[in-house]
Amino acid sequence: MDRRKKSGWTVIRWAAGAVAVLAVLVGATMPAMAPSVRAQAPTRAQAAQPAAPAFGPWVEAMPAQAAQAQAQARAQAAGMQPVGMQAAGMQAAGAQAAGAQAVGMQAAGAPAPAYAQAQAQALPALADPRVHGAQVFNGWAFDTCHTPALGTLTAWRSSRYRGIGVYYAGRGRACRHQPRLNRSWTRGAKKRGWRVLPIYVGSQPPCVHSKRKRKVAIRGDGWKLGRREGRDAVSRARALGMKSRSALYLDMEAYDPSRTSCARTTLAYIRGWDREARSHGYFPGFYSSAGAGVRHVEKARRSGVRDLPSAVWFARWRVKPSLKGEPALAHRAWTPHRRVHQYAGDVSEKHGGRRLRVDRNKVDAPVAIIER
Structure with missing residues (x-):
């Protein structure tokens, strides 16, 4: 050779x-x-969902x-x-x-x-949300159905509260008529030293416990509806002067995630809403009962599901306020600076001569960034 x-x-x-x-x-x-x-094999609905972007301004x-x-x-x-x-x-x-x-x-x-x-x-914990441009508030907050007058916020400066949850949009709100809530109000709240936690009450799970909320249950394709209402959440937030990198919290009332069909539809809606809010530069949060919605998204997180909330607001009443040790969440899940604990609800409080019925919250999480 x-x-x-x-x-x-x-x-x-x-x-x-x-x-x-x-x-x-x-x-x-x-x-x-x-x-x-x-x-x-992926279902037809899953195949229709676009793949999550590998990187971007707010991924x-x-x-x-x-x-x-x-x-x-x-x-x-x-x-x-x-x-x-x-x-x-x-x-x-x-x-x-x-x-x-x-x-x-x-x-x-x-x-x-x-x-x-x-x-x-x-997996290590998520990054501090402030590296993405979020504004974090650490302290006490209340939320109430109707947006209070700015004079009430001035009077309540005598309390320990410095954060306020505002039901700013969504077809599922109990108090849809909010005559005080406008761009002037959000600026006024900011000038008075308040941090705003915007709450969007959209369509609710098909198996939601509340009979009143069943009137606004998710129908049809949960993913598409979530995307559509996510766009509405962003549009309404912008109209109120809430800038990009603001947190927007999706409110899902207590439901039964053990019901497979309901859980599938609800999770698709949540993911669609999160994807849409995040794609517009907003920080998608999620409020629900600790034993229902929060446990559901935690199970999804453990399974490697994408497009989940970036912060969680869990309701567990009649316990001491704490952001750690929540049984529904793994120790490092949604940390650091990504948790809100609603520890009491529908209580009457009076400060500076003004009385409100409120829910009480301990916060270490992103809030709205209000235009000047």
């Missing part, structure tokens, strides 16, 4: 060997991913260390060790694909994969 042919065979052997090594590495990482990918992208932790959690759950740096990179990519599939699995009520449960504990 001449030197040219011998050289050619050497190149072929080298290439074949490289392909074999690559196949071994891929094979070592794929078994953990393949079962979850094949577990269930809380997964940092590199989180992707590595996710890959490591998958490997541990599958009973194997990561195979070098290249294998870890492949595992991270596989985890993203499996995480996308987990959306459909969770919506269908299927149990979360073992790796997703491990990853929920392995």
